[in-house]
Amino acid sequence: MNTSKHTLILSVALAGLALLGGCRSHPSGEDSVQPPSRQVAVVAGHHAAKPPMQAKEAISAVDLAGTFAADPGVAAKHFAHRQLEITGDVRSVDADGPGVPVLTLASGGSATDPRMVLGADAWSGVSTLKAGTAVRVLCSSVTFASGRATAGACTLL
Incomplete structure (x- = not known):
């Protein structure tokens, strides 16, 4: 009974990891989503610059x-x-x-x-x-x- 419970938990965990890994990368292997902190930094930096004189x-x-x-x-x-x-x-x-x-x-x-x-x-x-x-x-x-x-x-x- 204990073995089937561990097997079920291990299967669910592996399936979850596979889904997360599949959602985060393109077929070419590049990340499709930038981390949120990177996105915020780019947006904040974009508006911080003054227009050139x-x-x-x-x-x-x-x-x-x-x-x-x-x-x-x-x-x-x-x-x-x-x-x-x-x-x-x-x-x-x-x-x-x-x-x-x-x-x-x-x-x-x-x-x-x-x-x-x-x-x-x-x-x-x-x-x-x-x-x-x-x-x-x-x-x-x-x-x-x-x-x-x-x-x-x-x-x-």
């Missing part, structure tokens, strides 16, 4: 303001992940909330003039700028809020 695009403050005024959604998509070299005439130099310099460049209408947010270390370069001075600014991002474009992470060239 595209080449610089040169634009005037007047054209930047006009592009956002025409269609803010299209402009935001167009300028996403691009460095912008923005040229224009200084309308004003102000301090932002945390004390960083902000250049407002003239675009024809003071309410829509684009703003360039620089780093706190830029004060020495912008403190002598007067209204009407032509400048070039390199910025890594641009957003649209309150009816105007605001460029961030800017450097005075």
Whole structure:
């Protein structure tokens, strides 16, 4: 009685192993299913990478303001992940909330003039700028809020 019980258990165990082995490999012998931890790592790694920064695009403050005024959604998509070299005439130099310099460049209408947010270390370069001075600014991002474009992470060239 004991022998037939052991034989039955052994047969069931071998059948189970055969089924598991058959489900996990192709006829060529390669694994058909990656371990779950490998699948998660690939998916997580796929979304963690930032899109590459595209080449610089040169634009005037007047054209930047006009592009956002025409269609803010299209402009935001167009300028996403691009460095912008923005040229224009200084309308004003102000301090932002945390004390960083902000250049407002003239675009024809003071309410829509684009703003360039620089780093706190830029004060020495912008403190002598007067209204009407032509400048070039390199910025890594641009957003649209309150009816105007605001460029961030800017450097005075």
